[in-house]
Amino acid sequence: MSLNVQGLRKPSQVNSPSSIKKPIMSSLLFNCKAPINVPNSSQVSPQNSEQNLLKTLHSHKGSQVDVTNLTKLIKHNKSPTIEAFDTQNSQNSSQQQLQALFAKAREITSNKQKPQIVKQQVQSIQTQSINQLKELFDNDIYCRNTFYFHFVVGIGGFGKVWKVEHKKTAQVYAMKEMSKALIITKKSVNSVMNERVLLSQLKHPFLVNMNFAYQDRETLYLIMDYMSGGDLRYHIGRMRRFNEEQTRFFVACIFLSLEYVHECNIIHRDIKPENLVLDNKGYVHLTDFGIARVMKTENSSDTSGTPGYMAPEVMCRQNHTFAADYYALGVIAYEFMLGRRPYVGRSRQEIRDQILAKQVQIKKSEIPNNWSIEGADFINRLLQRKPQQRLGFNESQEIRQHPWFLNFPWQKLKNFELVPPFQPNRTEDNFDQKQILIEDEENNELIQQNLLVLKDPATQDLFQSYEFNANQNQNKISSTTDQSSSSSSKHSRNFSQKIEKQQYLESGTK
Numbered sequence: 001m002s003l004n005v006q007g008l009r010k011p012s013q014v015n016s017p018s019s020i021k022k023p024i025m026s027s028l029l030f031n032c033k034a035p036i037n038v039p040n041s042s043q044v045s046p047q048n049s050e051q052n053l054l055k056t057l058h059s060h061k062g063s064q065v066d067v068t069n070l071t072k073l074i075k076h077n078k079s080p081t082i083e084a085f086d087t088q089n090s091q092n093s094s095q096q097q098l099q100a101l102f103a104k105a106r107e108i109t110s111n112k113q114k115p116q117i118v119k120q121q122v123q124s125i126q127t128q129s130i131n132q133l134k135e136l137f138d139n140d141i142y143c144r145n146t147f148y149f150h151f152v153v154g155i156g157g158f159g160k161v162w163k164v165e166h167k168k169t170a171q172v173y174a175m176k177e178m179s180k181a182l183i184i185t186k187k188s189v190n191s192v193m194n195e196r197v198l199l200s201q202l203k204h205p206f207l208v209n210m211n212f213a214y215q216d217r218e219t220l221y222l223i224m225d226y227m228s229g230g231d232l233r234y235h236i237g238r239m240r241r242f243n244e245e246q247t248r249f250f251v252a253c254i255f256l257s258l259e260y261v262h263e264c265n266i267i268h269r270d271i272k273p274e275n276l277v278l279d280n281k282g283y284v285h286l287t288d289f290g291i292a293r294v295m296k297t298e299n300s301s302d303t304s305g306t307p308g309y310m311a312p313e314v315m316c317r318q319n320h321t322f323a324a325d326y327y328a329l330g331v332i333a334y335e336f337m338l339g340r341r342p343y344v345g346r347s348r349q350e351i352r353d354q355i356l357a358k359q360v361q362i363k364k365s366e367i368p369n370n371w372s373i374e375g376a377d378f379i380n381r382l383l384q385r386k387p388q389q390r391l392g393f394n395e396s397q398e399i400r401q402h403p404w405f406l407n408f409p410w411q412k413l414k415n416f417e418l419v420p421p422f423q424p425n426r427t428e429d430n431f432d433q434k435q436i437l438i439e440d441e442e443n444n445e446l447i448q449q450n451l452l453v454l455k456d457p458a459t460q461d462l463f464q465s466y467e468f469n470a471n472q473n474q475n476k477i478s479s480t481t482d483q484s485s486s487s488s489s490k491h492s493r494n495f496s497q498k499i500e501k502q503q504y505l506e507s508g509t510k
């Protein structure tokens with residue numbers, strides 16, 4: 001796709017060829033539409049546990065009770081296995097309560113009491129068990145039917161993003177649907193699996209956090225915080241430029257999200273207006289971790305990204321650090337100030353040639369009215385082609401300490417106590433329905449052409465670990481932006497180890 005000089009068209013992302021992992025094991029049964037939970041060694045299928053309970057309840061002499069309700073309940077829920085019944089590790093109170101009920105039932109039936117008393121006690125346990133089981137199933141099972149679909153709010157490379165509402169809790173979320181056929185066709189399995197792994201470890205108020213992830217035969221589902229304000233591509237398209245106060249506020253929000261992500265030892269690598277979404281008040285949140293990576297000293301071959309925002313060192317296939325994200329931040333601020341990007345071209349090659357030809361700098365004469373010299377200087381320093389000369393290369397404090405942010409109320413921003421200088425429309429849509437339709441049609445054509453790929457059971461193996469439930473995951477790294485640098489580097493190491501361990505464990509299951 002050509003890049004528009006006015007910076008208003010969506011620049012297309014370029015993925016470096018990613019190798020698709022060869023499945024070692026053939027697929028699990030994927031014919032059901034139910035979500036797939038893969039049990040670990042300490043997990044027991046609920047059916048087994050319930051059968052034990054039923055056996056205990058049923059077999060006691062003189063205490064025959066009606067178990068149809070319980071059986072129906074179990075049959076009704078089609079999930080092949082549920083992560084449950086591991087009392088030692090379980091954080092889930094309903095699982096623990098159910099375990100306690102099982103134990104009580106066993107105790108009653110092993111005591112020699114009058115049949116009538118046993119029957120009453122067993123009946124009461126049965127009722128309680130049904131409630132506990134129901135709660136357990138309700139918590140754990142996610143499928144398309146779990147949500148009401150309101151409308152489409154965005155479109156990504158693999159499918160639509162919906163505003164959805166959880167039927168039981170009435171909680172509103174954004175659901176990113178990703179077609180497995182499209183993912184395979186675009187050779188992006190690593191990217192989507194990587195996104196889920198990274199998001200499972202991240203949580204921060206300035207990110208779009210993941211709440212659940214699950215799949216069915218054709219689609220992966222990522223359930224995220226819902227941002228009703230639209231993305232910054234949509235808004236810069238309508239506004240053409242932002243004023244200095246608005247730009248500084250956006251940059252500050254993006255900086256807070258980046259500072260956290262970098263402390264977790266991750267480079268986002270796809271900072272661009274499409275991946276920055278506004279909440280209903282106007283605060284910016286960072287999304288799309290598809291091509292984010294744990295920082296490695298040798299990463300010259302990681303060249304995915306979006307050409308207009310890609311740092312020169314990435315473009316030129318050199319090793320790169322967190323400063324690559326700050327370069328993209330500079331491009332965004334430049335675009336918001338002047339209504340165009342610093343380097344434009346119709347292809348990656350053209351943009352690269354332009355970057356190599358000269359260092360773009362905002363000249364005094366170009367600074368728009370009502371913008372300060374400090375603002376232009378800040379942007380110029382982020383746009384430095386040599387990463388060592390770029391603001392933020394040594395540490396994030398360099399950005400906070402730049403005169404453009406002198407006396408900036410960082411703490412109030414973090415606490416969401418500021419009134420955002422740009423507020424999204426609360427009554428109208430904040431997205432471009434026409435653009436969504438066009439891209440959706442393109443996606444659908446590709447999906448139809450490539451559906452056959454899903455017939456190969458080995459394909460399903462590639463997506464085996466795509467699942468997540470934030471209610472059961474206490475593992476996330478919380479915000480550490482106030483920590484000292486020594487504890488934050490310890491934190492980064494811990495984070496990298498966790499991610500690597502998780503990636504290793506998951507690749508071992510394939």
Ligand SMILES: Nc1ncnc2c1ncn2[C@@H]1O[C@H](COP(=O)(O)OP(=O)(O)OP(=O)(O)O)[C@@H](O)[C@H]1O
Pocket residue numbers: 153154155156157158159161174176195208224225226227228230231274275277287288289290291
């Ligand atoms: N949580 C959200 N709330 C509201 N809108 C969202 C949310 N997440 C994404 N969007 C919208 O959907 C668009 C596509 O989402 P996203 O960037 O995650 O997909 P993508 O670009 O396909 O990602 P990938 O690089 O993994 O293909 C965004 O540009 C944004 O407009």
Ligand SMILES: [Mg+2]
Pocket residue numbers: 156274275288
């Ligand atoms: Mg995106």
